[in-house]
Amino acid sequence: MKTIVLLSDARNPVSGRQQLSRLEAQAIGLAAGLCEKPRGLHAGSGEDGVSAGLGHGLAGLDIIDLPATDDPLPALAGFIAKAMGGAGAPELILCGRRGEGGEETGLVPYRLAETLGLPILADAVAIRAGEIAGTLVVDQAMAKGARRRVTIKLPAIVTVHSLAPPPMPFAFGRMRRGEIRHHEPLERLGLPDTAARSDASAEERPHRARPKLMRQSGTASGGPNLHVGPEPDEAARLILDYLEANGIRRYGSS
Incomplete structure (x- = not known):
C-alpha cells in the first residue's frame, strides 16, 4: 500500500x-x-x-x-x-x-x-x-x-x-x-494546477460564539442514555423524557 x-x-x-x-x-x-x-x-x-x-x-x-x-x-x-x-x-x-x-x-x-x-x-x-x-x-x-x-x-x-x-x-x-x-x-x-482551489471568494466575518453541546450521562461506549434498537414508541418516549429532563418543555410546539 x-x-x-x-x-x-x-x-x-x-x-x-x-x-x-x-x-x-x-x-x-x-x-x-x-x-x-x-x-x-x-x-x-x-x-x-x-x-x-x-x-x-x-x-x-x-x-x-x-x-x-x-x-x-x-x-x-x-x-x-x-x-x-x-x-x-x-x-x-x-x-x-x-x-x-x-x-x-x-x-x-x-x-x-x-x-x-x-x-x-x-x-x-x-x-x-x-x-x-x-x-x-x-x-x-x-x-x-x-x-x-x-x-x-x-x-x-x-x-x-x-x-x-x-x-x-x-x-x-x-x-x-x-x-x-x-x-x-x-x-x-508553467503547469496548470487544476487541483488547487481558489479562495478568492472567501469572506471574512466576525467570530460568533456557537452554543455548546450539553450531554448528561452516557457515552459512545455505553451508559444510561444509550439504547440500542428500541421500538419506535419506546424511542419516542425516551426522546421526550430527555427533552423534559433538560427543560425543553415546549420543544416542537407553536
Whole structure:
C-alpha cells in the first residue's frame, strides 16, 4: 500500500527551532507498518526538522520549495494530484491531527480532502489493510477513551491521534540513507494546477460564539442514555423524557 505522510513546519515551543512533529512521527510509524517504503511530503522553506522523519522510518522525502508565508495547500494538492494520475499512485495519505507551529488551523487535511475529492477519517490510533482489496481498517479514538473500528475505501486521507503507538526509534544511519528530492510548485513550472482551489471568494466575518453541546450521562461506549434498537414508541418516549429532563418543555410546539 503506497503511503505518503504529510509533514508540517513544526516548531519547538521554547526555542522556535524547526523540528519534526511528534504526531507526524507517530504517523510515520503507522505508515511503516503498511508500506515498505513510505515517503514524506512537505511544502515549505527548507528541510530542517522534517528531515528527521527519515530517521524515524521514511524511505524518502519530497520537499516542495515554498516561502514560509505561502499557503501550502495548492502546492500539496497539485503534487498529490499529479502523483495520483501516474503509476504507483499513493493509496493513503497520513498526517497529524494538528500542527505544532503556533498558527496552524488544523484544516489543511480537510481542505486537501475537499480539493482532491478524497474521503477523510480523523483520529486514527491503529491502521491495517482490510480483508477486501482497496480498503483500510482504522481504529478511531473517541471521547473518554472509547474506540470505534471503521472500514474505509482507498484512496483516503487519515489523521493520526496522539494515542497512536509511539514513534519508531530514531536511527541516524537510516536518516543518512534516506533520499531527499526538492520540487518546484506546479505554477512555477508553467503547469496548470487544476487541483488547487481558489479562495478568492472567501469572506471574512466576525467570530460568533456557537452554543455548546450539553450531554448528561452516557457515552459512545455505553451508559444510561444509550439504547440500542428500541421500538419506535419506546424511542419516542425516551426522546421526550430527555427533552423534559433538560427543560425543553415546549420543544416542537407553536
